[in-house]
Amino acid sequence: MRRLLAAGAAVLLTLPALAEVDTAAAARDAAERLAAAGERLAGAGEGATERIEALSETVRAYEEGLTALREGLRRVAIRQQSLEAELAGQEEDLSELLATLQTMARAPAPMLLLHPNGPLGTARGGLLAADVAPAIQARVDALKEDLQELSELRALQDSAAGTLAEGLEGAQEARAALAEAAQNREDLPRRFTEDPVRTALLVASTETLDAFAGGLAETVDRELRNIIPDATQRKGTLRLPVEGRVIRGAGEADASGVQRPGIIVATPPRALVTSPAAATIRFRGPLLDYGNVLILEPAPDVLMIFAGLAESFGEAGQVVPEGAPIGLMGGETPGVDAILTETRAGGGANRSETLYLEVREGQAPVDPAGWFDIGQ
Known part of the structure; x- marks a missing residue:
């Protein structure tokens, strides 16, 4: 009996309780964002300016919501895998603990009070049992919590498909409506x-972006009014024009050794x-090898200069406000199954497209980091 109790105590020392992490919170928040985006889409007005502003906000809301949902599901998948791995790693120790508890449960009550070494051994065994019992109960309670959390995480992943499907469909609808309006x-x-x-002659004859x-000044037919925006005072603080991450800085060579x-x-x-x-x-x-x-x-x-757009909006000469959609x-947005598979594999947000952004002052290019808050 003493050996069994000692084994149980060893199990408790080698199995620390898992840390509590509310991994589902991000996914719940994302679902709320997607629901709000759907309401914005339904309430977009008919006036050109109001509708474009509403649709732009709607598209951004869908993008933020879907990104948050993917991140939430990624965290859920990581937590689920961590729980499963830790529980699997504890299987042998938990089996030993369970065997200890079962042996103790089968032993007649009077036998639990006896010890081969006599009354002194019985007293010591009772003290050890009194010390270990609360720890055993605490570990059992922690194990129940882990199993409950694992069950909830699995249910959350299973229910995410519907939320994802609605969000992807809403985002596609909002982008199509925005493109048409813009x-x-x-x-x-x-x-x-x-x-x-x-303009056509300049495009056909030019060989470099410089x-x-x-030669852009040559494409102007006539000046209409002196509307000249000036963002100079905001240098270094402008937000990037698209949700994404800078993967190559100014002057860094690409895989082919090309520097831009x-x-x-x-x-x-x-x-x-x-x-x-x-x-x-x-x-x-379209221009040179820069695409659209x-x-x-x-x-x-x-x-x-923005290059790599699939669609672009507006006409030369128009003055667009800050935050206006330009492309x-x-x-292809991955489907629900692909996103769920990706998150279960531990992958982050899919950033498969690339936007090239160049800034020129006068006739010379400058580092865009001097204008944008890149925040790397």
């Missing part, structure tokens, strides 16, 4: 009208790209 927008003020012939930027003066931002598929400041659209269209390009002028003689990234 493409047909006619209420923006104009700084100039574009000469499409000169040359193209230097801009930064590369990894983004989720179909992410919304917005104007980081009030600015004039100077160019929109949009160029903004947020201050006199300052150009911000969408490409790619």
Whole structure:
């Protein structure tokens, strides 16, 4: 009996209680964000400005909600795997503890009071039992909590499919509505009208981005009014135009050894790209090997170049406000099954698309980190 009690005490010493972590909170918060995004989408007005603002907020809400849900599910999956691994690792010790408790339960009550070494041994055994019993009960209670948490985590993952499906469908609907509204927008003020012939000739004849930027002034047909946004005072504080993470800084070589003066931002598929400041659209269209390009002028003689967009909005000469949608990234949003598989494997948010962002002052490129709060 003393050996069995000693074995039980050893089990307790080698099995620390698992830490409490509310991993489900992020997923619950994400579900609330997605529900609020759906309400915004349903309440988007019919006026051009109001509808575009509402749809932009809706798309952002869906993006934030889906990102939060994926992060919540990732944490849930990690916690679930940790619990399963720890419980599996404790199986042998728990079996020994269970055998100890079963042996004690089968022994007649009078026998528990006897000890081969006589009354002194019986007294010592009773003291040991009194010391170990509360610890055994505490470990049993902790084990129950772990098993209950594991059951809740599994149920949360199973129920996430419906929330994900609704969120993905809502985000797709909101992006489509936003693209349509932004493409047909006619209420923006104009700084100039574009000469499409000169623009086409410049695109066809230019061989470098430097040359193209230097020739942009030739594409202006006529100036309409002196509306020149100036974001100079906000240098270093502008938010990145898209939800993502900078994966290559200015001047860093890519896998092919090519160096460019801009930064590369990894983004989720179909992410919304917005104007980081009030600015004039100077160019929109395909350019060189940069793909679909949009160029903004947020201050006199300052150009911000965005390349890699799947869709871009607006027309050259229009003045867009800060936060206005200027495009969408490409790619295919993964389906529910792919997201759940990804999170169960411990993967984070999928950032399969890349946005190239370059800033030019005068005729020379500068490090975008001097304008944007990159926050790496």
